[in-house]
Amino acid sequence: QVQLQESGPGLVKPSETLSLTCTVSGGSISSYYWSWIRQPPGKGLEWIGYIYYSGSTNYNPSLKSRVTISVDTSKNQFSLKLSSVTAADTAVYYCARNRLRYFDWLSIPDAFDIWGQGTMVTVSS
Amino acid sequence: DIQMTQSPSTLSASVGDRVTITCRASQSISSWLAWYQQKPGKAPKLLIYKASSLESGVPSRFSGSGSGTEFTLTISSLQPDDFATYYCQQYNSYSRLTFGGGTKVEIK
Numbered sequence: 001q002v003q004l005q006e007s008g009p010g011l012v013k014p015s016e017t018l019s020l021t022c023t024v025s026g027g028s029i030s031s032y033y034w035s036w037i038r039q040p041p042g043k044g045l046e047w048i049g050y051i052y053y054s055g056s057t058n059y060n061p062s063l064k065s066r067v068t069i070s071v072d073t074s075k076n077q078f079s080l081k082l083s084s085v086t087a088a089d090t091a092v093y094y095c096a097r098n099r100l101r102y103f104d105w106l107s108i109p110d111a112f113d114i115w116g117q118g119t120m121v122t123v124s125s
Numbered sequence: 126d127i128q129m130t131q132s133p134s135t136l137s138a139s140v141g142d143r144v145t146i147t148c149r150a151s152q153s154i155s156s157w158l159a160w161y162q163q164k165p166g167k168a169p170k171l172l173i174y175k176a177s178s179l180e181s182g183v184p185s186r187f188s189g190s191g192s193g194t195e196f197t198l199t200i201s202s203l204q205p206d207d208f209a210t211y212y213c214q215q216y217n218s219y220s221r222l223t224f225g226g227g228t229k230v231e232i233k
Contacts, residue, residue, distance in 0.1 A: 035222070045169065045212055047222040058220055061126075094168055098216075108219045111159035113180070115168035 002027035004095050004116035012089075012123050018082040022095030022116055029053050029076045033098035033109040036069060036080045038091040039118075046091075050098060050109055051078055085123045092118040127151055127218050131211075131225035137233040144200040146228045148213035153193045157217035160189055160198045163227075164209045172211075173198065200230075208232055 008020035022034070036048040049059035051069045059067045063082070071078040082089060095116040098109035128151040138144050148158065156176040161169035171180045173189035176196055186201045200207055213225040 044227045045214075045224040047224065050222075060221060096168075099174075109222070110216060111171055111174040111214070112161070112169070113171050113174075115170070118168050 006095050006116045006119040013125050018085050020080045022078050024076045034078045035096045037094045040091045087123050090123045092120050094118045129223050129225035131228050135229045137231045138203050139233045142203045144203050146198045148196045148225050150194045154215045154217035156192045158196050159214045161212045162209045
């Protein structure tokens with residue numbers, strides 16, 4: 001079955017760029033949307049953005065100026081970069097798969113059906 | 126942006142109780158709503174999609190209902206494994222996916 005695994009540094013300094021990678025195993029990255037979601041300690045879930053396997057992206061407007069999500073289909077991976085981080089970006093970061101649904105000819109993201117285990121990223125000097 | 130509001134934020138219940146959690150959307154989202162269960166230190170797990178469709182492998186004591194702006198998640202007979210936090214999430218506005226604030230189901 002498809003599994004997701006996040007990887008990347010657990011500690012990032014303020015003002016630097018947070019970089020995480022999600023590796024998809026047990027299936028192809030093609031034909032799905034892939035999201036990043038985060039959860040600050042003791043708080044709720046916040047969607048960061050998603051990427052389609054073709055490379056098209058959509059970001060949470062509240063983070064859009066600092067977020068870049070990219071995909072490498074040859075490695076079955078997608079990645080998150082969040083720039084100019086502050087302590088408010090300290091959170092568990094999850095990668096997740098969005099199922100597809102179709103609106104006329106357009107494929108759009110559906111619910112998050114598979115999640116990675118999450119990785120804690122702390123922003124601190 | 127579509128805001129999702131869950132109530133209550135915390136719920137105390139006993140094993141065997143029928144539990145209902147409500148999620149309200151700030152505008153109509155048709156039936157494009159999912160429910161997730163999250164246990165401490167774990168990733169969320171999809172329970173219900175399209176407001177009332179049970180995800181494969183999820184026990185039938187979980188059910189979802191509603192459309193438009195008001196939705197409910199019901200656990201017909203609460204089991205020890207069900208003590209967790211539950212989140213609703215809308216995907217009608219697929220340019221911005223949003224979650225409710227969560228409902229923690231605690232042991233009474």
